Structures are given as structure tokens and as C-alpha cells.
Amino acid sequence: MKTPLIYLIAGEPSGDLLGARLMKALKAKTNGQVRFCGIGGPHMCEEGLESLFDMSELTVMGLAEVLPHIPKILRRIKQTAQDVESQKPDCLITIDAPGFTFRVAKKLKGKNIPLIHYVAPTVWAWKPGRAKKIAQFLDHLMVILPFEPPYFEKEGLKTTFVGHSVIESGIDDISAAAFKERHGIPADVPLLCMLPGSRQTETSQLLPIFKDAVTSLKAKYPNLRIVLPTVSTVSQYVKEMTMEWGIPILIVEGDDEKFGAFKAADVALAASGTVSLELALAKTPSVITYRMKKMTHFLAKRLVKVKYASIVNLLHDRYVIPELIQDDCTPENIVTEVSKILDDAKHRHTQDAEIETAMKKLGLGDGQKPSERAADCVLSLLQKDVS
Template sequence: MSAETPLLVAVIAGEHSGDLLGAGVLRELKQRHPQVEFIGVGGPLMEAEGLRSIVPMDDLAVMGIAEVLGRLRTLLKHRKQLIETFIERQPQVFIGIDAPDFNLPIAKRLKALGIPTMHYVSPSVWAWRQGRIKGIKESVDHVLCLLPFEKEFYDRHQLPATFVGHPLADAIPLHWSKEEARDELQLETTAGQSIIALLPGSRAGEVGRLGPIFLRAAEAYWQRHPETLFISPMISTARAEQFRQLQQELVPELPLKLIAGQSRTAMAAADGLLLTSGTVTLEAMLIKRPMVVAYRFNWLSYQIIRRMFKAAFFSLPNLLAGRELVPELLQGDVNPAQLVAALESQLTAADQGSLIETFLELHKGLQLAADKVSAEVALELASCEERSIE
């Protein structure tokens, strides 16, 4: 297939981090194959690259077993509609971006019909539910791995996989000046004043569970360190209003500045970070700021997950390093007293320079031009160009 031949790519991203990954791949595909059309599901970044989103991405952004059960009817309706559309349109390749429980059944159906399928962001089979590898092999022709040890797992199970690094490692500079970030956000600090960034999550459920605890922890930290300013970047107006309302109800006197978007700049402006688990921990590592990672599941989800989870850590910095670089607090340990103690430990640690140096080494190891490599794999699967996939 030449670059002038029309190419139809089906792609589904289930949440904001997937929208970011997908946008980079779509951009690279357009450069290599100008006659490309994208259909599926994505957010504003993917839509800006030309995706026609069939259903709202936010409808798919559900995390936790109990939460999924509550939205199951809507999710199944959307899945049925997408499968019918893809079968009708017959794309040359399907790219599922993360959201494995939603994307893999679609991929399995399409693969059975002879449509090449690719999954971007390995499901965490190395961490829990390792028996899923059988279903993944039935659904996917190729897996794109963000982490180096993931490819080793797929190699052992004879499923083609490529370690592509992470596009965030390509996008975020190796060194980001705290002062420049503060100037960009127009944050004025007095001598000796520090900044703590609070990032309780991008979903309403996460903010509802973690927001009050983060705010109480911030209040306790502020009482011990009254020179502190708190900032919180919010992904949307809805999340900002939700968090502001929590603050007004719980800690109205807390010196907190909400920032619209610009989460990376806000993290770069901070001396320390209190954040939820997920891609944001990788961003924090790449920006090279001390952090405390916390997460709380719905009770039912946690009871199920804790029996199956095999990995030693749940935050990406620790997983990449293979050791505890940053404090992780989970479920009942996520309380103001322990969060404050962990923050103080991180910000006063004598080996902070060593931590930052380790972050830098991990950053360099993830700089592999992920968008470019991912697009090349997609085109190879669609038989648009030759490439030796490893």
C-alpha cells in the first residue's frame, strides 16, 4: 500500500492519558500517510488530529470494578456500536489504547475477522491476573510497551511486542526550572516560602475519594509549615468546581490556588507533590520533583484487587526503578497524618540529589521516540510499509 492510498485506522482511547498517547501516534501517521482517516473514540487532543469520535470518551473513563458495574449497560452499548461501525467500515488496522477491559474484546472480534490489531500500553498482566495473557494473544497481533520489563514478559509468551519508551519522556525536558515554571504561572512567593502541589486525580470519583484527605493533609502540613503555598492543577472546570467546593467545606482558610490545566507546569513549579497513582506519577518523575503517591479504591474494588495484585509497587517511578524511590500509601494508610509524615520525609531527605539523579537516568531510558515507533508498527500491521518489528 502506497502513501497515496486511502488508509482507515480505527482507534479507541478510554481516558485522558490515552488521548495524549493517541494524539502523538495519529500525528505521526498523518505525516507518513497523508491519506489517512481516523474513526473510533478519543478526547480533544485526538480530535484535533482528525479523529471522528463515535461516542464520548468520558463515558469510557471508569476505573474500579464496582464503578464499572454501575456503568455496565452504557459501556456495553458503546462497545456494540463501535464493533458494528468497525465491521461496516473495515479499517486496515485497529489500535486500542489502554482500557484493556473495554478494548480487548473489540480487538478479539476484529482480529477474528482478519483486521490487524495493536494494543498500546500493555495491560498489567505482569502485576495481576496473569492468566489474561491467553486472551490478549487471542485479541492482539502486537503490543506496544511503555516499560522495558513488559516486553520481556511478552517475549516469554511468544506475543510480538515492542518497547517504545514513553512519549512523555520525549515531550518533557530533562531539566525544568522551578523558577521559570513559577513565572509562567505568575506565582509569587516570599523568601523561604515553599509550594506543594495537590493532584487528587482527573476523575470525579478520585477527587471525591482523595480530595478531602489531601485537603486535610494540606491543612495539617500548613499548620506545621505556615510558610507553605498550595496549588492544584485541575483538568476541567467540573473538577475545579468539585475540588473548590470541598475546600470551602473542609479547609476554607487553606492558602490554595487552583490552576486551569497546566498540570506539568504546576508540578515543575512545586517543591513537592502529593498525588494520586497513575500516569501523573510518571510525569512527576520526568519533571523530577519529590512526591508522595496515594490511592484509595472503592471498598469492593480493593477487596478484589488486593487478592490478585502481584507487583511489589503500584507507582511508576518505583516500578521502573525496581525499588522504593518514593513513598506509596494505599487504602487505609491514606490519611492526613501519614501523608504529612511522608511529605516531610521526602522534602527533608538528605539524599534528594541522588533521587533526582535516578529520575534523570530513568528519563533517559524512556526517550525512544515513542510516537514515531508506534506509528511505524501500526503501518507495518496495516501493510503500508516494511519494518523489522522486534
């Protein structure tokens, strides 16, 4: 069998991390006899990908936010589809970001390139009809939640549950004490980890609210320290915005620093997203928040069919982690929920126990890494295609 060429497309930081882990697992399982091309971020580039263009161009979200970027995005869709055809890969793996990746995949249907998508659209949450639509152009789907396969298999799309990649993030190997010592944070002072999102559309909505909440929290807990892990897509913006607060904030970048902050923190204030599961894995009590533009929220309320933003809450079908979404996301509510966690040890322990149960449902502790299962799936599909 020739050395396979795999074309990967990721459109946001979480997909970049998934793609990098998959690439690493594929290299391990083939003794390095695999080649990559496509679009990704810094993690995928570290694994050997030369990105067709900067992935940050694709990190926009929400109708109102996307509209100004439509002409450029359409050009990038066309450019990407043409590049895939010219590279003649053995398969195309698109990772999440369906607004971009599905449009590319549709252009390549019938071009004799196996089309694999990694991370299912949340048809269980909104627009269930999407399952039938994507079954018309995808060849295989790899999903990260155990209850997802039936939604797609009933539409004729072959689907494999591989597990949630957050399980292999390496958080358990990080020392909270070492993080505090490295940054001069006394062991006995409370630490708040603040996570306003990985897109500028998220951070621009949440940072003004976080500023007022943190100001009140600092008045209530004078010794409170604040750490803000950020990513390259928004780091400069976050630094510029928080410099004006007049409150000392430790801003860190990189996975080790981020996970160190999670392990060291007494409580986290986070934008809804994959980070909520990373915090759960770190056993960090958290408050989940989200704000979006009014037009986007107006549409979302009419489309979303689930009660919870957090996967932990969804798995338990009740509030384990407090959620402050849209109009509930106010400085006053944030202060109330963060204070409950800082002031009540029993409240913290209860959340910890419920989180541990949820993580086991996602596959924590079953032995094999999700990226390894995903790599096995891809290699199996390639072998079938060759035979």
C-alpha cells in the same frame, strides 16, 4: 498505496494523550496522508479525530465503581464494534483501557481488520494468564516497558517495545520561574503540587484525606502555597469540593500549566498513575497515594503480585518514592512524608538521583520519541498487510 484509515479507541485521559502523540507522528511520517476515526478525548480531537461519543463515559475504574455503568458500557461496546465494521478501517488501534477496548477487539476478531493494542495489560503485576488470552484475538501489541515483550511473545503474540510516552511530554521546555511569576507566587515560598487523580472515583476517595493533610501542612508551613492541576473529566467536581476547604488553592488546567506546576513545585502529593512518571521526569520530589473502595481493595490485594505502585520503585525494586496506599493513606502519614521532603535537602537530592536512573531505564535520552517508534510499527504492519 491508498491513504490509510486508522480507527483509534482511547478510554481515559492517559490513553487520549498517547493516541494524540501517535496521530501526530503518523501524520508527520506520511506527510499527512492518513485518516483517523474512533473514540478519544480532547488531545486526539485536536489532532483531527471526531469522537464517536464523549470519551468521559468510559473513565470509570474498579468493580464497585463500574457496576452501575454496566448497561451503558455494554451498549457502547456494541455500538463501537458496529462502527468499526461500517468504517472498514485499515487497522484498529486500541489504547489501554482493556475493560472496554478488549471487548470491542474480541467482537472484531476474524473481520479482516488488523487488531493492534497499545500499552500492555500489566501481566507482570497480576493475572499473568491474561497474556495467553489476549494473544488469541490481538494481532500485534505495542508495549511501553522494556521488560514486557517476553510475557506476550512466549504466547505467540508479536510484541514491540516502543518506549514510555512520558519521555516526550515536553516538561523540559517549561519554566518554573515563568509559572510562579504568572501566578504571583514568590520565588522563596514553598509550593505543594496536589494531584488527586483524573477520575471522579479517585478524587472522591482522596480529596477528603488531602483536605485534612493540607490543613495541617498550612499550620506547619504558613507560607505554603498549593497548586492543583486538573483535567476536564473532574475539573468541576474538584473545584466544587475544594471551595469548601477555606484554603486558597490555585487550580490550573492544560498541559503547559500542569507541567509548569510540576517544575515549580517543591513537592508533589499525587494519586498513583502515569502522573508519577511525569513528576519524575520533571524531577519533582513526590509522595504517591491511593485509596479505593473496600470491595475493590479486597479483590486487588488478592490479585496484585508486585510490591510497588510506582514504576520508579518497581524499576529499582525498593522504595525511592514514598507510597501511601489504602490504609496507609492518612493525613498524618502524608504530613510526615511531605515534611521530610520540605525540610531535608539531602532527602530531596537522593530522590532526584534515583529518579534520573529510573528514567534512563525507560529510554530517556536515547534519541527517538516513543510515538515515532509506535508510528513506525503501525506503518510497517499496514505495509505488510497490503503486500
